[in-house]
Amino acid sequence: MAIDRRRFLRNGLLVGSTVITSPWVFQTGAQAAGEIKVGVLFSLTGGLSIIEKSLHDATMMAISEINASGGVKGMKIVAIAEDGASDPKTYNEKASKLVIQDKVPTVFGSYTSASRKAVLPVFEKRNNLYFYPTYYEGFECSKNVVYTGAVPNQQLSNFIPWIIKTLGKKKFFIVGSNYIYPREMAKVSKILIEKNGGEWIADEYLELGHSEWGSMVNKIKGSGCDVVLSNVVGDSVVAFYREYKNQGLTHDKLPICATVTSEIEIAAMGAEYAVGSYTSFPYFQAIDTDINKAFVERYRAFVKDPKAVTHHALESSYFQVFLWKQAAEKAAEITPVAIREAVKGQEFDAPNGHVKIDPDNLHTYLTPRIAQWLPDGQGKIIDAYKEPTIPLPYVAYGETPTNLFCTSKGLETAKLNKT
Amino acid sequence: MLEVLFIGLSLGSILLLVALGLAITYGAMGVINMAHGEMVMIGAYVTVLSGIWLGTNIFVAIPLAFIVTALLGLLIERVVVRRLYGRLLDTLLATWGIAILIQQAVRLEFGLSFFGIHIQGLGPGLQNVSVPEYLQGTISIGGADINRYRLFIIVVTAILALATWFIIYRTIMGTQVRAIIRNPKMAAACGIDVTRVNALTFALGSGLAGVAGVMMSGFKTVFPDMGTPMVVDGFLVVVMGGVGSLLGSVFSAGILGEINGLVAAATNDILARAVVFGVVIAIIILKPKGLFALKGR
Numbered sequence: 001m002a003i004d005r006r007r008f009l010r011n012g013l014l015v016g017s018t019v020i021t022s023p024w025v026f027q028t029g030a031q032a033a034g035e036i037k038v039g040v041l042f043s044l045t046g047g048l049s050i051i052e053k054s055l056h057d058a059t060m061m062a063i064s065e066i067n068a069s070g071g072v073k074g075m076k077i078v079a080i081a082e083d084g085a086s087d088p089k090t091y092n093e094k095a096s097k098l099v100i101q102d103k104v105p106t107v108f109g110s111y112t113s114a115s116r117k118a119v120l121p122v123f124e125k126r127n128n129l130y131f132y133p134t135y136y137e138g139f140e141c142s143k144n145v146v147y148t149g150a151v152p153n154q155q156l157s158n159f160i161p162w163i164i165k166t167l168g169k170k171k172f173f174i175v176g177s178n179y180i181y182p183r184e185m186a187k188v189s190k191i192l193i194e195k196n197g198g199e200w201i202a203d204e205y206l207e208l209g210h211s212e213w214g215s216m217v218n219k220i221k222g223s224g225c226d227v228v229l230s231n232v233v234g235d236s237v238v239a240f241y242r243e244y245k246n247q248g249l250t251h252d253k254l255p256i257c258a259t260v261t262s263e264i265e266i267a268a269m270g271a272e273y274a275v276g277s278y279t280s281f282p283y284f285q286a287i288d289t290d291i292n293k294a295f296v297e298r299y300r301a302f303v304k305d306p307k308a309v310t311h312h313a314l315e316s317s318y319f320q321v322f323l324w325k326q327a328a329e330k331a332a333e334i335t336p337v338a339i340r341e342a343v344k345g346q347e348f349d350a351p352n353g354h355v356k357i358d359p360d361n362l363h364t365y366l367t368p369r370i371a372q373w374l375p376d377g378q379g380k381i382i383d384a385y386k387e388p389t390i391p392l393p394y395v396a397y398g399e400t401p402t403n404l405f406c407t408s409k410g411l412e413t414a415k416l417n418k419t
Numbered sequence: 420m421l422e423v424l425f426i427g428l429s430l431g432s433i434l435l436l437v438a439l440g441l442a443i444t445y446g447a448m449g450v451i452n453m454a455h456g457e458m459v460m461i462g463a464y465v466t467v468l469s470g471i472w473l474g475t476n477i478f479v480a481i482p483l484a485f486i487v488t489a490l491l492g493l494l495i496e497r498v499v500v501r502r503l504y505g506r507l508l509d510t511l512l513a514t515w516g517i518a519i520l521i522q523q524a525v526r527l528e529f530g531l532s533f534f535g536i537h538i539q540g541l542g543p544g545l546q547n548v549s550v551p552e553y554l555q556g557t558i559s560i561g562g563a564d565i566n567r568y569r570l571f572i573i574v575v576t577a578i579l580a581l582a583t584w585f586i587i588y589r590t591i592m593g594t595q596v597r598a599i600i601r602n603p604k605m606a607a608a609c610g611i612d613v614t615r616v617n618a619l620t621f622a623l624g625s626g627l628a629g630v631a632g633v634m635m636s637g638f639k640t641v642f643p644d645m646g647t648p649m650v651v652d653g654f655l656v657v658v659m660g661g662v663g664s665l666l667g668s669v670f671s672a673g674i675l676g677e678i679n680g681l682v683a684a685a686t687n688d689i690l691a692r693a694v695v696f697g698v699v700i701a702i703i704i705l706k707p708k709g710l711f712a713l714k715g716r
Contacts, residue, residue: 268545
């Protein structure tokens with residue numbers, strides 16, 4: 001094609017004038033014209049990469065979907081992915097790098113509480129913004145973190161009464177991995193068990209990552225309990241359920257009711273070991289809605305694995321990017337503070353249903369659900385709240401919907417000390 | 420009480436299963452093989468892969484895993500360990516490096532994941548091994564409910580321990596191995612092909628680890644990092660039993676297993692683990708060469 005000289009000149013002039021007028025746009029640090037940089041910080045190596053890689057993938061998928069549909073106010077999202085290497089110290093370094101060097105206005109990341117606590121000082125000191133997708137133990141009220149996973153009341157406040165009233169089980173054996181999440185979950189459980197007229201006869205812990213369950217299961221067998229409440233985390237779950245069946249315990253007589261066992265662990269242990277047991281989560285892959293089925297299909301295509309499973313933290317990793325996008329569009333400018341103010345009260349139709357960010361504590365309204373595991377490794381949802389329930393990160397210390405401890409002003413420590 | 424003792428026995432058999440191979444590579448050859456845990460892991464993955472791609476069960480995986488890990492062990496010995504005999508700390512570093520290489524190879528699916536190719540059964544995730552129905556659940560022996568899979572492990576461990584004993588004490592190769600343990604130079608002077616015997620011994624130790632991996636895959640989680648904690652327990656057993664003594668390993672595995680089981684039943688698993696470490700420390704202080712040290716001049 002011959003170049004028309006006149007058009008060439010005109011185009012040249014246009015390009016020239018853009019270059020002359022544009023330096024202001026190019027020079028505003030991270031926000032080059034037409035793009036927004038965000039940090040994505042999950043462990044891609046090390047022991048936790050098993051789970052965290054899937055959270056990373058879900059985040060990337062959400063970003064690519066937003067970009068495909070026009071980005072944020074026409075700006076493309078550019079993800080800067082870093083590897084937390086399953087190590088809190090590395091997490092802290094990588095978070096500093098993203099916030100200080102890359103000047104991103106938001107980072108999406110973390111699976112464990114340990115890694116969140118490690119990066120928290122970075123975000124609070126620099127007044128930046130962190131989106132955390134995992135269910136966790138509560139007891140945190142940061143103005144620089146948006147929490148999109150469940151807190152204890154969203155996993156237990158429906159679960160314990162349901163176990164006592166519907167299953168008719170009253171004697172609880174509480175078992176967990178030995179760190180903060182299972183211990184806080186046990187604390188909330190005990191309050192709820194006593195309030196609902198049940199009793200707990202043991203509260204036992206095993207090291208994180210421990211896979212020798214012989215003695216513990218034998219103890220459960222001899223304890224006289226009629227239900228086991230499991231807060232066991234990670235690869236220990238697989239060994240636990242296998243030992244449970246291998247010592248002759250069955251879920252129809254003595255069911256395991258779990259708060260962490262998800263589709264991933266079920267697939268790894270073999271569904272036959274979990275059939276009939278229960279888990280409480282706001283999201284299951286089996287949720288029977290078109291929006292969720294489409295989500296599962298898209299995720300499988302995105303990771304090129306036709307058998308990939310989706311789970312609660314993965315789904316939160318996905319929808320929190322959309323909540324962020326809505327906030328970034330509403331915000332007057334792309335700064336961490338403006339986005340945080342704009343994210344308050346944001347609502348979105350996620351695969352698990354309608355979600356909303358609480359304007360006070362920046363946690364998320366989610367719909368608690370209970371599923372019973374089927375032979376195909378999927379949960380059958382047998383109980384669900386009719387609507388999303390309010391997140392109460394301090395429920396173990398007496399927080400109620402009418403008496404919030406964590407408000408937009410910060411944590412009211414006076415209330416905490418009373419209990 | 421019978422059940423508690425059985426669990427202790429089972430814990431001991433699992434310790435011994437991992438320690439058997441180490442007793443040979445570390446005990447006999449003086450190589451601190453940090454890649455031993457990865458051999459266990461490879462054995463477990465052989466079970467996963469043969470289940471997926473060949474449709475075979477755990478029994479077929481046992482000889483298969485033995486062959487695969489023994490060949491891998493032979494390769495490692497030929498390429499790396501051979502050059503490091505007599506340099507204890509160097510073997511530690513080199514085999515640790517090999518361990519990381521093997522882990523990453525499995526995690527990255529031998530590099531194929533960079534090209535977007537996914538092999539079912541490999542990768543960073545948790546893998547599933549299905550166990551035949553008749554190895555699940557319990558059987559009743561003497562009024563106690565005995566865990567079938569654990570019983571199966573005890574039987575396999577006993578067979579392997581006997582086979583190892585037979586190889587080391589009743590075959591010509593075993594006699595040569597024992598000669599090399601006592602004095603490699605004198606053994607060589609008597610016409611023993613030390614390099615060849617060492618290579619075969621290392622392969623045997625690795626192969627035993629592979630079989631341990633098959634057994635582990637049936638009740639623990641299979642993932643790339645699974646071997647690392649096991650190798651620590653394995654070293655505890657070998658060091659406490661006495662380097663170079665098969666009988667020592669058998670006894671120390673049994674003692675540690677029962678201590679772990681009894682303390683865990685009386686208190687909890689976390690304390691039991693601490694007590695086990697305490698016992699090992701005490702024994703190393705009192706008998707630095709272990710319970711059944713070789714007597715030599």
